[in-house]
Amino acid sequence: GAVVSQHPSRVICKSGTSVKIECRSLDFQATTMFWYRQFPKQSLMLMATSNEGSKATYEQGVEKDKFLINHASLTLSTLTVTSAHPEDSSFYICSASGQADSYEQYFGPGTRLTVT
Amino acid sequence: SQQGEEDPQALSIQEGENATMNCSYKTSINNLQWYRQNSGRGLVHLILIRSNEREKHSGRLRVTLDTSKKSSSLLITASRAADTASYFCATDAGNQFYFGTGTSLTVIP
Helix, strand or coil, X not given: CCCEEEECCEEEECCCCCEEEEEEECCCCCCEEEEEEECCCCCEEEEEXXXXXXXXXXXXXXXXXXXXXXXXXXXXXXXEECCCCXXXXXXXXXXXXXXXXXXXXXXXXXXXEEEX | CCCCEEECCEEEEECCCCXXXXXXXXXXXXXXXXXXXXXXXXXXXXXXXXXXXXXXEECCEEXXXXXXXXXXXXXXXXXXXXXXXXXXXXXXXXXXXXXXXXXXXXXXX
């Protein structure tokens, strides 16, 4: 199956700093990428949908100025957590889809963010 | 391979009928979750059932969990055309989070 990578897999940062997480589709062109966050023992929550070359669509309650998403190419999307706070500590997962009207979605391994 | 496996892979029913989807997994889990995905859209969380729970309801959704058989089922009652989507189970084993392959549900008006 298709491979999606995330970098870094784990990051610890100080409160107030910004963190960038990369999501790459390694063997296919991802027209759409999705970003999720997961708190411990809870479900995945969709944060935003990112289409290559256009602005991301954010879910209700997600601050777009805090979670900056860039999908500049068909193989790379980035999520930047700006001015991170301890409550932003979470597991962030991306997924990628190669077709706009497809159910197929390939998940990255996730990034564990800890803000101290 | 992913831990969650669902069956059937595809299901087509008439509006008003009930739809049942099953999920099997391999190892011990903390909880199991069901998600829905409309074509081209992200996953939307439906319901979470913890390992010490056996049944949970949410509106027209009923989820069961049998940890001895390592299986779960999702029942959608009185289905509607708008329920047409793919449904995924996901298992949370603490250190890992696995999605199943999904069941594609089509509800015919």
